[in-house]
Amino acid sequence: MTRLTTVSTSVAPAAITKVTRLFNGTLYDVLNELFQNARRAGATSIALSTERHGPTVRLSVTDDGIGIDEPAALVTLGHSGWDAEIVRREDPAGMGLFSLAGRQVEIRSWSPRHCAGWKLLIEAEDWEASNPVSLASCSIERGTAISFDLPAAWQNELGFAVAKTALYFPLPVTLDGEALPRTDWLEGA
Numbered sequence: 001m002t003r004l005t006t007v008s009t010s011v012a013p014a015a016i017t018k019v020t021r022l023f024n025g026t027l028y029d030v031l032n033e034l035f036q037n038a039r040r041a042g043a044t045s046i047a048l049s050t051e052r053h054g055p056t057v058r059l060s061v062t063d064d065g066i067g068i069d070e071p072a073a074l075v076t077l078g079h080s081g082w083d084a085e086i087v088r089r090e091d092p093a094g095m096g097l098f099s100l101a102g103r104q105v106e107i108r109s110w111s112p113r114h115c116a117g118w119k120l121l122i123e124a125e126d127w128e129a130s131n132p133v134s135l136a137s138c139s140i141e142r143g144t145a146i147s148f149d150l151p152a153a154w155q156n157e158l159g160f161a162v163a164k165t166a167l168y169f170p171l172p173v174t175l176d177g178e179a180l181p182r183t184d185w186l187e188g189a
Helices: 013-021 027-040 084-090 152-167
Strands: 046-053 056-063 105-111 116-122 133-138 144-150 173-175
Touching: 027 046, 027 056, 027 144, 027 152, 056 152, 144 152, 152 173
Parallel strands: 046 173
Antiparallel strands: 046 056, 056 144, 105 116, 105 144, 116 133
């Protein structure tokens, strides 16, 4: 099998039947999508880190899951790329990464099938134009890291959105090295 060198964003026909699952466009929505994907990938933890460059804050969401073999599935709206068991059990919509559509997003992931890391930089305009996006090698050895700049409104809600997303999440989550509080959602039931 030849390894791809470019991928393009696209919409799978199955997305039409799942349109009611689209996003409100909040940081909380984005984090929920990224966290779900990490859990499905077998991650045991999720680490969020921020990096400030003047007024710009870049958020990286990194998991230690199995990684992603098919970058094209990741950028095809409505095509999840998950195995048959996850599709049967959870019916993923294949829209998670598209919660970041219209933003510059860098994805680094390990490909178990190819035993190599890959990197993809999707520019804001690539989402709608379906421009080819070049894949490059990178030194990641496990999991997936997704990085994007936070607009001012998301910077202001970062602490709240991360805490809210992590509170009932089944995996430990850290923000800039600090463990976030978690509780069992059935506690006291």
